[in-house]
Amino acid sequence: MSVENDKKTKRGSGRRTTMHDIARLAEVDVSTVSRALADSPRVTDETKSRILKIVQDTGYVINHGARMLRQRYSGQVLVMLPNIAFTYFPEVVLGIEDYVQEHGFSVVVGSTRYDREREEALAQQLLTGAADGIIFMTGTIPELVKTFPSFDRHIVGISRAIPDEHIPQVNIDNYLAMETATRHLLGLGHQSIVHLAGSQSSPTFRARAEAYERTMEDAGLGEKVNVIVSEEYSIQAGGERMNEMLEAGVRPTAVICAGDDMALGAMHAARLSGLEIPRDIAFIGFDDQPFSAVMNPSLSTIQIPRREMGMAGARLLLANMDMTKDKPDSILLPHKLIVRESCGG
Amino acid sequence: MSVENDKKTKRGSGRRTTMHDIARLAEVDVSTVSRALADSPRVTDETKSRILKIVQDTGYVINHGARMLRQRYSGQVLVMLPNIAFTYFPEVVLGIEDYVQEHGFSVVVGSTRYDREREEALAQQLLTGAADGIIFMTGTIPELVKTFPSFDRHIVGISRAIPDEHIPQVNIDNYLAMETATRHLLGLGHQSIVHLAGSQSSPTFRARAEAYERTMEDAGLGEKVNVIVSEEYSIQAGGERMNEMLEAGVRPTAVICAGDDMALGAMHAARLSGLEIPRDIAFIGFDDQPFSAVMNPSLSTIQIPRREMGMAGARLLLANMDMTKDKPDSILLPHKLIVRESCGG
DNA sequence: TTGAAAGCGCTACCAC
């Protein structure tokens, strides 16, 4: 079934009440109705309330398409993320919603699933005027958006660094965070520490991996460095990488994971292999997911202020879209190491 | 800062390429461009390709607002859910996306957070024409949408039953599912079974609670029935209810939870109280969240086909919006009891 | 096969 055909099927819904209808009922001109609805001072309170009453009674709501066409903005902010089912993202979205709704915008969420076509299709929303700005949590921006006039004033990045100095971004200091985590294990006496890393094409995961490597080297443990990369990021992938490692005979005393989901899977795999956590092997995760505090054993991790990141990103976007002001600066939010049972510390 | 002021700040972005520009460059009329873009047979292939080439070169994209105004549809489907951070929902959204994107629609997600105002504000999207249809996962529909002409052809429900026979819905048989879970525990010899339930204002949670009660009664264990209701649904709330129960001296041999998140929190609390799972106390959850299979001990649960529910719901909505066809029937999807370590069975 | 022209519903400018 083609898209075209699809759209042509009758979506009958009768004629809606228009501003003209209101005008007729109120015995005024449409322009007056328009002004009244915009709460313009150039309409008497008397007329205003008369019009408002009719609006109430008829259940009239303004036509979004017409307003959009006329005013040239949509009031929508698009949030682009790799996969809405990753526990990390929804919490950020909540923060974004909180902020933009305060300011009269609504949020559209789109999952790209790392698919170029989907990315481009979603990015179109900006070009078509269906969205006024885009918040990227994908770490990349499609070439297409660069054709948009002064595109850098309509987009921001959150969580995953976009390799472009001109785009305002919100992030934590992933390097510092991983350094802290590694140092913590080092301080506990661990020497044989493996890093279960995420895809190295992601600046975020790369920064974490680099921090691990350098911190190990600085501690004189350069030869012990062992980064196991998982292209896929999931609970399952964490388990699989762990199993492969164990089968290869590698027996670290501690594992730092690229994220809590990976850690969850890896810990499960370790247990199935008869290892006891943290006695035989310690774990540290990243993100502080809701389950991390209550799993068995509970997971030490780096807490990331997801909600705040969302709010900050939204604030940045709206500020960025305001061409009367300077382009806002990027923001680095604080993280925190949460020590729990999984690393015995 | 008021919304009005907010919107008025300069969002300068220069003039965009319009269809007129394309027409001028191709030396044809706009109507021809319009036809060419719609791939109408009433344009020569020669003209068509000439126009298409210019479209490519200029990076022209059609103006969404104008098309919307003219064709009276937005191509957007709104998904309304209580909270996007509940692990249950995003997976359903993925299924919805899969289906509607095939058919030329895009998805807008809105979290209501059980706030009436937010519900109404989002529902407006339908009335203003910003969305063509709404998928409700909230279990209720705001009064406002009922003012929309033949509103029942523009909405469907997923997961949480909407108390209206006229709205097509997708769900699992919650009653049957809970009966199965309870019977399983009964079959394992448990008699002292507590149900850690969700808010009884939700038909879903009510159906589950009722099934538990009846199944217990049918087994001659009517006096053992013990439903502990948690108004809030979360990992934390599960832990709190469990603690309260334990402190009250109630010591069941098994607990059936309203969902896996509740179970996760409850199991954590049980462990902290020195109980061993499943030896001292067995658990069964509901939903089969990603973490359920790998937690320690792994959680027995009712598997719900979330992705499929999303797809089915989307299919239902598009079918429902097609006024040339009959209103589609509601759908009941199969669930499955997954037995893992937590109930020792 | 193509062009001309009439609006879709709204806002903003210009009169009065």
Add this chain to the structure above:
DNA sequence: GTGGTAGCGCTTTCAA
């Protein structure tokens, strides 16, 4: 303070 009106960018009927 209110009315008239042009036109946002597009689709679609009607003519040529």
